[in-house]
Structures are given as C-alpha cells and as structure tokens.
Amino acid sequence: MNTDVTKFDDKIYQIDVHMEGKPQRMSCYYIDTSDPILIEVGPSNSFPYLISALESLGIQDIKRTAITHLHLDHVGGIGHLNEKYKENFVYVHELGLKHLPNPERLWKAVSDVYTEEWLKKNWGEIKPISLENIKSLNDGADLKLDSNRNLKALYSPGHAKHHYTFYDEYSGTLFMGDTLGLIYPHGDFVQPNLPPPDFNKETLFQTLDSFENLEINQLAIAHFGVHKKPHQLISEAKESIDNWIMFINNIEHLSDDEASAELVKWLTKNYKSLNIDNETIKNYIGNGNFVMQINGIRNYLTKN
Numbered sequence: 272m273n274t275d276v277t278k279f280d281d282k283i284y285q286i287d288v289h290m291e292g293k294p295q296r297m298s299c300y301y302i303d304t305s306d307p308i309l310i311e312v313g314p315s316n317s318f319p320y321l322i323s324a325l326e327s328l329g330i331q332d333i334k335r336t337a338i339t340h341l342h343l344d345h346v347g348g349i350g351h352l353n354e355k356y357k358e359n360f361v362y363v364h365e366l367g368l369k370h371l372p373n374p375e376r377l378w379k380a381v382s383d384v385y386t387e388e389w390l391k392k393n394w395g396e397i398k399p400i401s402l403e404n405i406k407s408l409n410d411g412a413d414l415k416l417d418s419n420r421n422l423k424a425l426y427s428p429g430h431a432k433h434h435y436t437f438y439d440e441y442s443g444t445l446f447m448g449d450t451l452g453l454i455y456p457h458g459d460f461v462q463p464n465l466p467p468p469d470f471n472k473e474t475l476f477q478t479l480d481s482f483e484n485l486e487i488n489q490l491a492i493a494h495f496g497v498h499k500k501p502h503q504l505i506s507e508a509k510e511s512i513d514n515w516i517m518f519i520n521n522i523e524h525l526s527d528d529e530a531s532a533e534l535v536k537w538l539t540k541n542y543k544s545l546n547i548d549n550e551t552i553k554n555y556i557g558n559g560n561f562v563m564q565i566n567g568i569r570n571y572l573t574k575n
C-alpha cells in the first residue's frame with residue numbers, strides 16, 4: 272500500500288497529495304462505496320501524487336468529484352483530472368459554472384496574493400474544464416454513495432462565499448475543506464485560516480454553529496487529515512479566531528508586513544507557553560501565509 276494513503280473506517284481513504292512537494296499539507300479523500308466519489312483534487316502540481324495514490328488503490332476511473340471551494344489548492348488540478356477521466360462530473364458551488372471553464376479570474380485572484388511566479392512553481396497552472404462536466408450544488412443536496420448512504424452538501428460560507436462542506440451521516444464524517452482552519456502534523460490544535468476577500472467572522476461562526484446539530488465522529492479537513500473530538504475543535508477554532516481578530520485590531524497602526532511579523536512573534540510565544548514542541552511550532556508557522564491572514568482580517572474589520 273502506498274504510504275500516502277490512509278484508510279479510515281467505512282470506506283474512506285485519505286490521500287496525501289504532497290502540496291508544494293511537502294508531506295501532510297493537503298489531503299484529498301476518496302469514498303469507495305458502490306457510487307464512489309473523490310473529494311478535492313489539490314493543486315495541479317500535486318496531480319501525479321493524486322493519481323499514483325488512486326492507482327495504488329486499484330482505482331482506474333473517476334466519475335464524480337466534489338470540491339469544497341474554488342481556492343486553487345483545492346481545485347487547481349481539476350483540468351488535469353478531467354483530461355484523464357473525461358466522464359468525470361465536478362460538484363461545486365454555482366460560481367464554478369462561471370470560473371472552471373474560464374479559470375483566468377481564479378488564477379488572477381490567487382496570483383495577486385502569492386505572485387504568479389510563486390504560484391506556477393508551487394501549485395501549477397489550472398486548466399479549464401468544460402461546462403457540461405460541472406454540476407452546481409444546492410444546500411442540502413444529497414449525493415448518493417450507496418443504497419443507504421448519502422453525502423450531504425451543506426453550504427458553509429465564512430472562509431469563502433463559494434464553500435460547501437460534505438457530511439457523510441453513515442460514518443459521522445464532516446469533510447470540512449477550510450472551514451475549521453489548519454491542523455498540522457503532531458499538533459492537535461487549530462490555527463485559523465481567514466483569507467481575503469470573503470472571510471467574515473459572523474458568517475463563519477454561523478456555519479460552525481450549524482455543525483453542532485449534526486452527529487459527527489470526525490472532521491476530515493484539507494490541511495490536514497482526519498481528527499476526532501469534533502466539537503472541541505470547533506469551539507477551539509472559534510476562540511482562536513476571536514483572539515486573532517482582537518490581536519490584529521490592536522496593531523492597526525502597523526503595516527501588513529510589520530503586523531505579520533508581530534502575529535508570528537505572538538503565536539510563537541503562545542505556542543511555547545502551551546508547551547508545544549519546536550518541531551510542531553515550525554510546521555504551523557512555516558506553513559502559514561500570515562500577510563494573507565492580516566489582509567483577510569483587516570478586510571473584514573474595515574467592512575464591519
């Protein structure tokens with residue numbers, strides 16, 4: 272078995288697609304029921320990892336893919352996937368109908384933040400897919416997995432306005448995309464992920480609160496992996512987001528770069544005071560784009 276694939280109960284496979292060439296940065300999922308489905312594709316440069324993981328499971332064809340949202344680290348490889356599996360249908364927020372056949376705007380939005388050069392090197396270019404292969408999601412829609420099992424699409428804005436979360440009631444798994452935040456190797460705590468232009472605290476909290484009504488055993492997040500204690504993680508995420516907003520609000524006189532440096536200093540100090548080991552701190556801090564976080568929070572604060 273390919274070590275980049277981890278099997279969970281109830282036919283759920285987690286696939287590490289080695290985003291930016293690094294392990295444990297981005298997880299895709301595959302539910303191997305009678306009507307199987309892939310959740311997320313990862314960025315273009317990760318496509319070879321995705322395919323080799325699927326092939327190690329004996330999967331020769333993909334017919335359905337569900338995408339949590341239109342950020343390129345989640346959807347960037349979709350054109351590559353549909354080139355290989357021409358029958359693949361992509362389930363995504365309705366904005367996907369407009370952007371996936373003409374991904375220039377998705378590309379520009381991200382390259383404005385990361386620069387085009389960085390994006391090409393680390394995530395790779397997104398290829399278009401045809402409109403006929405896209406199915407837009409509705410809140411509450413059921414995607415059939417088995418005769419007695421559905422994957423429910425739940426509209427979940429706050430991180431992005433085009434975000435869906437997928438709930439598998441049968442296994443109690445919530446495929447959360449970026450709605451919770453980030454949990455990196457060896458850590459068991461959540462670091463917020465609040466990018467511009469859509470991050471909105473009230474909207475995100477409403478989304479997170481709505482999950483409290485579901486019977487959840489585990490959260491399957493994009494960055495990274497499957498985690499138990501879902502309700503504890505959700506309340507922890509909310510607390511951290513509140514703390515971050517307060518912190519950024521108090522340093523409004525600083526430039527974005529200066530504020531980012533302060534945020535990193537403050538986080539490192541907090542993590543150390545919680546007795547988190549240096550390796551874990553390095554993973555959390557090293558994988559963050561903190562200027563983007565500052566932009567996201569400042570954009571939210573200006574609008575409110």
Ligand SMILES: [Zn+2]
Binds near residue numbers: 340342
């Ligand atoms: Zn995202």
